[in-house]
Amino acid sequence: MEIAHDVVSSMLRGRVMLKLVLDMRRFTPCLYGLVCLFCLVASAASAQNRVLSLDGDGDYVRLPSNLLNGLSEITIEGWVKWERLGYFSQPFGFGSTEEKWDVVAINNAQNLTDLQFFMYVRKRLYLIRVNGILQADRWYHLACVIGFSSMKLYLNGILIGENSHTGNLPTFDAGQLNAFGKPHWKDNDDFKGQLDEIRVWKVPRTGEQIRASMFRKLKGDEADLIGLWSFDPNDARDLTPSGYNGVMVGDARCIEAEIPTPDELPRPMILSGTITDEEANPLANVDVRLKRLNGTLFQTQTDHSGYYRLVIFPKNHPYDLSATWGTKGDWKLGLSLHPGVHRTVNFTLKQAISIS
Numbered sequence: 001m002e003i004a005h006d007v008v009s010s011m012l013r014g015r016v017m018l019k020l021v022l023d024m025r026r027f028t029p030c031l032y033g034l035v036c037l038f039c040l041v042a043s044a045a046s047a048q049n050r051v052l053s054l055d056g057d058g059d060y061v062r063l064p065s066n067l068l069n070g071l072s073e074i075t076i077e078g079w080v081k082w083e084r085l086g087y088f089s090q091p092f093g094f095g096s097t098e099e100k101w102d103v104v105a106i107n108n109a110q111n112l113t114d115l116q117f118f119m120y121v122r123k124r125l126y127l128i129r130v131n132g133i134l135q136a137d138r139w140y141h142l143a144c145v146i147g148f149s150s151m152k153l154y155l156n157g158i159l160i161g162e163n164s165h166t167g168n169l170p171t172f173d174a175g176q177l178n179a180f181g182k183p184h185w186k187d188n189d190d191f192k193g194q195l196d197e198i199r200v201w202k203v204p205r206t207g208e209q210i211r212a213s214m215f216r217k218l219k220g221d222e223a224d225l226i227g228l229w230s231f232d233p234n235d236a237r238d239l240t241p242s243g244y245n246g247v248m249v250g251d252a253r254c255i256e257a258e259i260p261t262p263d264e265l266p267r268p269m270i271l272s273g274t275i276t277d278e279e280a281n282p283l284a285n286v287d288v289r290l291k292r293l294n295g296t297l298f299q300t301q302t303d304h305s306g307y308y309r310l311v312i313f314p315k316n317h318p319y320d321l322s323a324t325w326g327t328k329g330d331w332k333l334g335l336s337l338h339p340g341v342h343r344t345v346n347f348t349l350k351q352a353i354s355i356s
Contacts, residue, residue: 048232048256049256050257051195051254054192056190056193059251060190062179065176075201076092077143078091079142080194081138082134088108088109089191089192090107090184092181093106093182094172095184102120104118105118117151117153121169126164128153133160140155142155143205143210147204151165155311156267158267180236181195181252196231196257197229226242232254234254266313268313270309275323278350284301285302287299287301287325289321291320318336319337320334328351330349
């Protein structure tokens with residue numbers, strides 16, 4: 001019975017490894033047949049997962065131009081794997097850059113590993129940027145949430161950035177470009193990589209809601225869901241009643257591939273704090289570095305309020321954190337950082353003899 005239980009558990013995780021070593025004499029024919037049936041069903045289900053594959057050379061999926069018309073709040077989420085961190089390569093984006101610049105999109109900054117979720121409202125930019133968090137050939141679950149006056153970015157189910165905005169969304173109307181894999185600016189690179197289970201909701205989803213369904217296949221009839229592209233039918237049809245079917249352009253194709261299981265997906269953590277002088281005045285442009293024995297891993301600076309923020313995928317070893325501002329400095333040694341948490345480390349800078 002333990003083997004049968006393991007197979008069922010694997011089915012629920014979406015992965016079935018057909019590596020059963022069965023002692024035929026221990027099983028009744030009925031139980032053995034049930035185990036085999038579970039294996040066959042799970043294997044078939046696992047093999048049917050398809051993702052959108054784009055080669056970064058003119059491939060994309062064109063979506064109906066009225067997809068976001070009339071919405072005042074939205075959540076856009078899905079699985080993304082960059083195979084190349086191209087120049088501002090954009091997995092998905094919605095809106096228009098003609099005249100007024102009304103766009104909602106996500107990309108990597110320049111050719112860097114920095115992740116960006118941005119919104120232009122009549123050429124005014126609202127941006128969440130997370131430095132150094134991306135790697136090529138790795139799956140990420142991204143969720144971009146826009147509420148009445150705020151925007152939030154979730155990475156692998158963890159809130160990693162937020163910003164405020166004026167309360168107005170871009171004006172989405174006819175003639176805009178809504179697409180998977182095609183940038184809104186001609187000098188930017190096409191997206192090269194894979195996408196899966198892209199969803200658009202007409203409400204701002206919470207972190208709990210995002211985490212609860214990110215590993216589940218949706219049917220398309222869920223409340224507040226207005227767009228769902230799973231690519232399992234081997235095309236870019238919308239599985240909701242909205243009927244926002246996509247058109248695959250160029251060499252865009254659907255291929256069989258697996259997304260990570262909950263045990264395989266790493267979770268980021270946030271390290272932040274405020275840096276002041278000895279009189280409790282906030283210090284801007286303080287150099288903050290997170291280090292291991294082999295050198296600096298992440299580096300940032302404080303803003304005008306003395307605030308800094310780092311987002312990392314932590315490993316199971318100690319880190320050193322230093323803050324320097326001219327001849328003043330401070331440091332914390334041997335920090336233990338854990339996935340999925342937000343840790344605050346504040347500094348009061350004093351005259352330093354040596355910081356390296």
